Amino acid sequence: MAHLPLKALQAFRLAAEANSFKEAAEQLHVTQAAISQQIKSLEQHLGLKLFKRLTREVELTAEGRQLLPYVSQGFSSLETGMAQLMDDPNPSRLTLSTLPSFASRWLVAKLGEFQQEAPDLSIQLTVGDRLERFEGEELDIAVRFGRGDYPGLNTELLLKDYLIPACHPSLINSDSPVVEQIGSLPWLQDDTPELVDLWSEFAKTLNQEAPRLQVTDSGTLIEALLGAQGMAFVRFSLVYNLLERGILISPIQSHWKTLYDYYLVMPEHHKKRPKVKRFEAWLRKEVREIESSWERFQKRK
Template structure:
């Protein structure tokens, strides 16, 4: 016989034979008793012989069914073992994370020592990429992404909002206060990534004409470095800059801000989130990034920032 019997019918047959009852099999499989009977009839038609003797209050496997049952039990056992092997963590003491470059450089790496002190048995491997890993191999356990969500085929967990505000070096801000230049005379620095076009347009409308754009990059870390070196004013994510603001290394020259449409997400196959190492890291980073939101709410109120619409 070259054809294989229907897998669903074989599973129903196994449970029915082990329970000795179509009713109990239906309860175990969370289907109706009629659905169980239908699958058994389908299998009997396939083999062209009865597999159960129907009595008043019970069923009894036929000799052919008893001959078939151990093979079916072994087959489903092998399928279960194979599934567990795919879900198993081959490297339980290695945590492999892929992150967007700006978050890795400005936030994750500086704080990762705290996590490693709490989890000394875990070795962390950090790689950076703007593209989402497809998790088709064991090279990554978890991705940190900044976007709109909706990562197809993967589970996502939103961990933080973000906000955009104009920032510059204190030296440039001091020149404003001394009247040496006006805000609309400051060079504009931008991240020219396509998804930031609406923000850049709003920023330029607020601070000057397109001809004032002195520098464009396609990386938030590069933009941050340019601002720290006093090259101009730029729209910067608060999550990347809040500690620099607290230390007085960056200042906000205008009391405005924009809500970011993007969010920070943890992304991975659903089964990966059940791994112990991913669980402990997820909880740690959620606790840590909550500090950013608390800091933002305090700073926004203290600085008297006004929301601008994109």
């Protein structure tokens, strides 16, 4: 059909479900005569009768009973689609935000796998240290490294993390005691508060007063480690795959729980968005790889 009389179909649906033109009129806030006219026009459009007009009620004809489930299903689908659109203006695009270090050292390499699982979604990734408030933004979800105290937002723990000492394997001579060697190695550090405090404590056992190199980003620190520029405390989540492959090593049996952990952050009503549910389920599945690697790391130590 070139034209669907939606108003008449809606009137038919409500009248059929209630067996009453009057109740349909009340639901649509129109007169009973208006409903009767809409039904009449639909019957003329189809060229058949849909209702038997009785004294105090109406009753569907065989043709009306045949048509009703299709009309009901059609309007139900429309209502579902409209509801999703009103809650999510971009249901086919997932916009997420996270830290530069987590994005560059882990997430970006994994996103291709998610896109294979969800080819109907396009992904927009923003990176930065700013704590999003989701005010006037199209952001769907954020992965944050903190204490989980984000007022007004739904916050759920994603992954716990640990600090470990790490360096390039070329800096350690397996024929000499490791403890004697690390005191003479150049030490590197990023300027996050917990690493500054940890260095202050650890430096008491070393013959160094300050790190050789200080940077402002964990990703840059790891690049320095890969360049064999020294030794540093790093988050396990950012180097676990490098440790597994022997590209970096952790030469001493020490680790410290980080002050912060990874959290999924979003407004409460974003949780019911289908695309957010899909991404969260995928992300939780993927971080199990890091958790399993941590278990193996502890056994090796």
